[in-house]
Amino acid sequence: MSIRFSVLASGSTGNAFYVETERNSLLVDAGLSGKQMEQLFKQIERDMKQLSGILVTHEHSDHIKGLGVIARKYQLPIYANEKTWKAMEGLIGDIPTEQKFVFQMGTVKTFGDLDVESFGVSHDAAEPMFYVFHHEGKKLVLITDTGYVSDRMKGIIKNADVFVFESNHDVEMLRMGHYPWNIKRRILSDVGHVSNEDAGLALADVIGEKTKRIYLAHLSQDNNMKELARMSVTQVLASKGIIVGEQFDLYDTDPKIPTKLAYV
Incomplete structure (x- = not known):
């Protein structure tokens, strides 16, 4: 199976992006309420329990509104760079240490059979970054904000x-x-x-x-x-x-x- 994806929600009211391979599935941002996020997953016939983790682009509310709730409920690891982690303090509630991971800008992180490349963008946030997904020669780019x-x-x-x-x-x-x-x-x-x-x-x-x-x-x-x-x-x-x-x-x-x- 190649990469599959869905733009779950996109706009000034909330953003979320889903990507999967045969072995892994990732959520990028959770900019809607936990309940809304669960409804979006139902619409694409997927279960948040199966997620491998959540990648964060930046700390603006339309990208992290439901992040803390979802991460705690489903015990999901969150990946963000250090400046974004600091900027999210007080915005997403307490996240257990074992669920917090640093994904630095300009690096590649491998999730099983999926390589994720982070890159910086120009936006008024602490250290905003977006992602390129690589799998078996296929390339999927997510760039907004x-x-x-x-x-x-x-x-x-x-x-x-x-x-x-x-x-x-x-x-x-x-x-x-x-x-x-x-x-x-x-x-x-x-x-x-x-x-x-x-x-x-x-x-x-x-x-x-x-x-x-x-x-x-x-x-x-x-x-x-x-x-x-x-x-x-x-x-x-x-x-x-x-x-x-x-x-x-x-x-x-x-x-x-x-x-x-x-x-x-």
């Missing part, structure tokens, strides 16, 4: 079979919207979130001959729409001579409905 995609990041994520990629906002919707200016400025900054257009430009640089699926993730409920994100990214890629639907397909994600379990 970054203000921009640097050449360093592009080198790490290039030519993945599957990308789960941030397409957070439409710039004009954000500028014209009701958010206070300090929030708009933060989102638009280099430590904020990637816009639809910038997602398309970054994807144009990393799509490779192996790429078969792209999932647009972490869409703002106030400053974006699925149709707009898909259209914007499609148009930017087309301007670079990359046509959606020829070599690869483009998919939506949702804040409440998980994507179908799919093979990489």
Whole structure:
């Protein structure tokens, strides 16, 4: 069996990502309540009791809301870098020492038959990092919550079979919207979130001959729409001579409905 995965939830209200191989299954982030997380697992016909562990990207509440509850209930190991562990103190409750593991940025950790590579992103958190999953020549990339995609990041994520990629906002919707200016400025900054257009430009640089699926993730409920994100990214890629639907397909994600379990 190759890698299978589901974007359980993605958006400003909560984020969670599931990945499995024949021997292991991992949850990345638990940004919804424990009860909501259990419902999402039921929808993909999986049981949290079978998880090998939880990987954390950063300490913002839409990524760790249910983390402590789930980890304690199911006695699951949690993996995060040292700065993120420190930043989570007081946010997730007490975690037994035997469930706390350090996963440093820029390293590879092996979970049985699955190699997980961590890499840093540009976001206003203690030490935010995302992951590339490697299994039997297949490559699955998860990258959201970054203000921009640097050449360093592009080198790490290039030519993945599957990308789960941030397409957070439409710039004009954000500028014209009701958010206070300090929030708009933060989102638009280099430590904020990637816009639809910038997602398309970054994807144009990393799509490779192996790429078969792209999932647009972490869409703002106030400053974006699925149709707009898909259209914007499609148009930017087309301007670079990359046509959606020829070599690869483009998919939506949702804040409440998980994507179908799919093979990489």
